Amino acid sequence: MRVVVIGTGTLGSALAEALYEAEHEVVRVSRSGDEKADVTDRASLDDLFTRIGTFDAVACAAGDVFPGPLVDSTDDQWRDSLRSKGMGQIDAVRSALPYIADGGSFTLVSGILGDEVTRAMTIGATVNGLVESFVRAAATELPRGLRINCVSPTVLVESPQYYPYFPGFVPVPARDVALAYLRLMSNPYNGEIVRLHRVG
């Protein structure tokens, strides 16, 4: 497969590595990546998918959400989070749709927030819910044998900066999440949310 991976950070890098190991071709995308695009800018997504040639899968591992207490949250934090991890991923699918190969797949990322309760993560939980609802609904509508799924990781082992927001949660290695992406894009799953949650 030729796979477009949006996000070149912790998760995107682990996914690229897993894809290379499985002998797939990877197009690495971020605002500063080999191929540049900003998921908050629809025109830049359209430009990306028109210039990179044919591809079989799109995997999103990008998008920011603001952590913090609901009572202190600002309009900018809500708008930017919805626009980045929320609409950014949805727009990546919408922009790629005319160009992705028949039978291709999309894999988006949500997260444990929304399924499990933490303090001060209401924005993240809301955005994850948006992404997962989009995936479930879009799966019923995609044409040409296209599929769409979602990975929902808990906090990553490689992201200790987020541990204070997840007291008592068992982190998951980024590689396990990468393999979940690979499983979803390589097999006939559609409309699935794969939860990589380690809770007792």
Ligand SMILES: NC(=O)c1ccc[n+]([C@@H]2O[C@H](COP(=O)([O-])OP(=O)(O)OC[C@H]3O[C@@H](n4cnc5c(N)ncnc54)[C@H](OP(=O)(O)O)[C@@H]3O)[C@@H](O)[C@H]2O)c1
């Ligand atoms: N890390 C965790 O513990 C964890 C747990 C659950 C879910 N997640 C989710 O997994 C995703 C990736 O997390 P991560 O830890 O890998 O993040 P990360 O290490 O901070 O990397 C984020 C990547 O996304 C790119 N990016 C950010 N904004 C972008 C934009 N507007 N357009 C295009 N690319 C953009 C960044 O590159 P540029 O700055 O060059 O654009 C970077 O390559 C996020 O959606 C996060 O919510 C993470």
